[in-house]
């Protein structure tokens with residue numbers, strides 16, 4: 135650290151304080167500059183793009199975004215996907231993490247295998263699942279082998295199966311992120327608490343409800359915020375599986391930007407995602423806040 | 432309430448080379464208070480955890496109240512336990528922690544409140560009932576763990592060093608308090624400690640453990656008075672038992688160095704043996720004048736303890752600790768005379784360290 139000690143005889147307080155200001159500025163300066171360049175500037179640029187045309191401030195792009203026939207289906211699909219996917223994903227991840235903890239043998243191998251989807255790009259994951267769900271894919275082949283007639287899982291008029299396909303693919307792809315966070319959180323909880331609960335007669339479900347989950351809350355909070363924000367951004371998997379047939383908000387952003395060549399509406403859509411992400415984070419942080427804050431040492 | 436039968440319990444931890452408990456067998460009578468005593472790492476916690484079902488033995492069996500529970504999960508054993516690490520739930524209030532066992536058993540709310548209040552009063556925790564464990568001192572947290580264990584109506588109460596974190600005065604108070612509580616509850620209790628005074632004062636029976644084995648099992652006074660081997664004598668008592676190399680002459684006399692002692696009749700059958708004489712500090716009488724049957728010793732250190740004076744003396748090159756009455760005046764380098772009464776002397780084999788018995 136290069137902070138200089140203030141001169142010993144503090145005759146006048148002001149010069150001392152004034153001299154220490156530049157040191158602080160030097161210390162935080164670089165990060166402020168980087169943050170401004172890398173985050174602040176694009177955000178401001180994005181906001182301006184969404185709300186300005188040649189004449190100045192306008193709601194023209196926002197109006198166009200909302201009036202687009204794909205907008206509300208995209209919002210609905212995104213919310214539906216999140217509402218269904220997140221609970222299933224957390225149930226899976228917590229279950230898998232508890233299995234890993236209960237069975238110490240081989241758990242390194244299992245953990246590694248279960249974490250593989252984390253290393254896969256989402257487009258690749260989408261293509262993998264496309265090869266399973268398309269009309270001549272593995273699933274239909276398997277069904278044919280069993281003597282069952284195949285289904286056009288991804289047909290544009292079959293919204294339900296399309297939704298289920300995207301859901302399954304996303305579950306497979308993204309649950310491992312939650313798993314990794316939950317496993318890390320579980321490892322941080324001493325075994326004693328679970329043992330004490332067992333000794334005092336708690337069944338598995340009682341222990342889960344009264345001991346494990348409350349102690350896991352900080353990790354769950356992190357996972358929930360991350361996973362929800364990322365779920366708002368679901369794109370490549372759905373794009374690979376369904377193209378335009380199952381619109382999602384980020385997919386719409388992409389379509390406006392590349393297909394329709396309209397960066398202004400794309401920016402407006404991006405702002406919708408930003409706003410919703412921020413609102414959910416705030417909601418989670420408030421909803422899961424420690425009830426007894428302030429008292430702890 | 433139930434008795435406990437432990438037979439031939441062997442446990443080796445995964446990756447461990449030595450047995451944490453080595454062929455332990457023990458019977459604990461219904462409603463009795465058994466203390467497991469031993470130095471750090473001798474397997475006390477391991478044995479207790481097997482009783483609780485938190486650790487499974489490699490072989491051997493445990494039964495509680497006549498029911499084989501060796502492989503039963505902890506929540507099916509109807510036990511309660513004070514953990515060495517407390518394991519007080521950090522995310523819940525003291526009140527919730529104390530009532531946890533009752534809540535799991537789905538006891539009525541008013542009943543829980545009443546019992547929690549009772550335990551909190553006993554353990555002086557009432558002012559802290561609505562605090563979180565993080566806001567308590569170590570000793571208070573330990574008392575929460577004790578309170579949590581005594582409110583439930585268990586067959587067996589297991590306690591792993593429940594007083595280790597209290598200051599000396601509080602520990603002394605709680606020791607007698609705990610004895611009373613457990614007597615009132617009438618629950619079969621297994622209590623782990625490495626504090627020998629706690630063991631002697633609390634236990635109906637004391638099991639002294641060493642390296643995973645039970646070195647001696649018995650009534651506290653027996654264990655103190657007649658240690659079955661040198662380890663037990665050296666571990667129990669403060670100061671520990673004195674051990675002096677001695678020999679038995681062919682005609683049955685006891686010799687320390689060149690000095691002769693009155694030998695009890697027990698030694699008649701050990702003529703011509705090298706043995707170890709064990710004697711407690713308070714069983715050696717001291718005198719300034721020579722008397723028959725006494726042996727000479729040189730004073731090395733004088734430590735007044737208030738009610739007694741502790742003397743460290745040298746007998747024929749061997750160091751002993753003896754107790755003198757507070758009126759006894761002496762100083763280092765002086766010669767004093769030590770008397771041993773035959774019925775307080777214990778004898779041990781030089782090789783095996785086991786107590787000698789008449790045969």
Ligand SMILES: Nc1ncnc2c1ncn2[C@@H]1O[C@H](COP(=O)(O)OP(=O)(O)OP(=O)(O)O)[C@@H](O)[C@H]1O
Nearest residue numbers: 444445447451470471472473474475476477478625
């Ligand atoms: N989980 C474990 N894995 C491997 N070895 C263990 C484990 N727990 C204890 N041991 C070993 O088993 C032996 C007995 O341990 P234990 O905890 O029963 O001792 P203790 O008598 O309770 O000691 P203390 O008075 O220090 O608590 C020790 O040598 C210890 O190193």
Ligand SMILES: [Mg+2]
Nearest residue numbers: 475476515591
């Ligand atoms: Mg221990």
